[in-house]
Amino acid sequence: MLERIITALVLVAVVLSCMFATQSHYPMFVLMIIAAGVAGYEWFKLMPRTTKNVNKPLAWGFGLLSAGLATLALYFTDIALLLWAASILCWLLSLLYGDKSYPNYDAWYNSTLKVVGIVLISSAVTAIFALWKMSPWWLMYLFLLVWGADSGAYFVGRKLGKRKLAPEVSPNKSLEGLYGGVITAMIIVVAVEILYLDLTYAQHLLFLILSVVTVFSSVLGDLFESMIKRRAGIKDSGSILPGHGGVLDRIDSLLAAAPIFAAGVYVLKLIGVDL
Numbered sequence: 471m472l473e474r475i476i477t478a479l480v481l482v483a484v485v486l487s488c489m490f491a492t493q494s495h496y497p498m499f500v501l502m503i504i505a506a507g508v509a510g511y512e513w514f515k516l517m518p519r520t521t522k523n524v525n526k527p528l529a530w531g532f533g534l535l536s537a538g539l540a541t542l543a544l545y546f547t548d549i550a551l552l553l554w555a556a557s558i559l560c561w562l563l564s565l566l567y568g569d570k571s572y573p574n575y576d577a578w579y580n581s582t583l584k585v586v587g588i589v590l591i592s593s594a595v596t597a598i599f600a601l602w603k604m605s606p607w608w609l610m611y612l613f614l615l616v617w618g619a620d621s622g623a624y625f626v627g628r629k630l631g632k633r634k635l636a637p638e639v640s641p642n643k644s645l646e647g648l649y650g651g652v653i654t655a656m657i658i659v660v661a662v663e664i665l666y667l668d669l670t671y672a673q674h675l676l677f678l679i680l681s682v683v684t685v686f687s688s689v690l691g692d693l694f695e696s697m698i699k700r701r702a703g704i705k706d707s708g709s710i711l712p713g714h715g716g717v718l719d720r721i722d723s724l725l726a727a728a729p730i731f732a733a734g735v736y737v738l739k740l741i742g743v744d745l
Contacts, residue, residue, distance in 0.1 A: 474713030481711065481720070489606045498602055499544060502595040503537050505717055509595075510536025512707040512716045513587035516698050518579055532584065536591050543596040550596040551736070554729040557593035560586055561687060561726050564694055579701050594725045597732035604735070608745070611662060612731050615681060616688045616723045618658045619651035623689075626650020639697045648689060655685045673743045680734040684727050691726030695719075 488497040511533035515524045543550040601609040627647020635643040659681040663674055695718060699707065708716020718725075735745060 477711050477713045481714075489602060489609060495603065498599060502544065502599050503541055505721070506540035506591050506595045507533040507537035508708070508710060508717045509591045509721065510534075510588065512718045513591065514584070516702045516704060516707060516718075517584055517587075518581065518702075532588075536588050539588055540592040540595050543592055544599055550593075550600060551733075553589060553593035553596060554733045554736075556589045557726075557729040558733060560589060561690060561694075561730070564690065576701060579698075583698070590725045593729040594721060595728075597728035598724065600732050601728070601735070604745075608735070611658075612684070612724075612728065614658050615655050615684055615731075616727050619655040619685045619688055620692075620723065621651075622654025623647035623651030626653075636693055636697075639693050639700060643693070651689070652682070652685055655681070667745070669743065673738075676738060676743065677745070680731065680738065683734070684731040687730045688723035688727035692723045695722035695725070 484501070488501045491497075511529050513536070514529040514532040519525075539553075543553050598609060598612075601612060623643070624647065627642070627644045627650065630646045630650070631644030633645040634641065635645050635648055659678060663669070663677065667674070667677065669677065695707070699705065706715030707718035710716055711720060714720060738745060
């Protein structure tokens with residue numbers, strides 16, 4: 471437990487420092503590239519393979535490829551937008567072939583997941599960076615939404631959870647926990663809208679819808695990574711974060727939530743919503 475707490479404190483300190491301690495974009499830029507590289511390495515270890523042991527040079531090569539694509543997208547907005555669109559398409563497809571069909575249907579677990587992984591990881595880190603560039607507080611809002619929903623789901627599910635959400639994928643998650651997480655997130659949304667946003671009623675509704683979709687997508691991201699780990703027979707994606715597992719274990723919810731929220735904010739701005 472102590473190890474977990476220390477890791478969490480260090481991780482929070484590093485992220486908050488990159489977000490708020492300087493106006494230079496380089497610390498956040500470098501953090502995103504490192505995150506993409508390590509997450510890519512961890513993703514490769516979860517992929518189907520013909521040998522028992524992971525080919526580490528190939529895994530690190532995959533990590534470098536993820537970091538390289540993320541770097542390009544961080545520099546070129548058009549590439550980032552394409553990645554967000556591709557990521558959203560992947561998540562829509564996962565709704566059709568993913569969590570509910572496992573383990574009866576697992577044809578999705580094939581080599582194409584490597585391409586999917588590069589897209590999901592690169593789109594997530596570029597979305598996080600784009601939100602930070604818009605304002606560190608918008609990135610903080612995304613974190614609060616995801617963490618608030620996760621915390622609400624944990625505590626409500628622990629006390630009241632009876633009906634399983636996806637028992638074959640994540641046995642500890644319940645429908646009651648999901649409802650608790652959504653309610654917690656909605657409290658955050660309403661507080662932000664009342665205290666900080668000066669919008670019309672229609673714009674408030676659009677922002678509320680985007681926030682709700684973001685919360686549900688964070689649950690989808692969490693379940694999807696859990697499903698892949700369960701299929702691969704691995705408990706944690708890595709061990710780089712003592713007590714917490716790997717980078718993927720920490721950003722699994724953001725893999726879906728970040729590009730969906732960033733793309734939604736981009737669209738809202740296009741139609742004239744002043745966020």
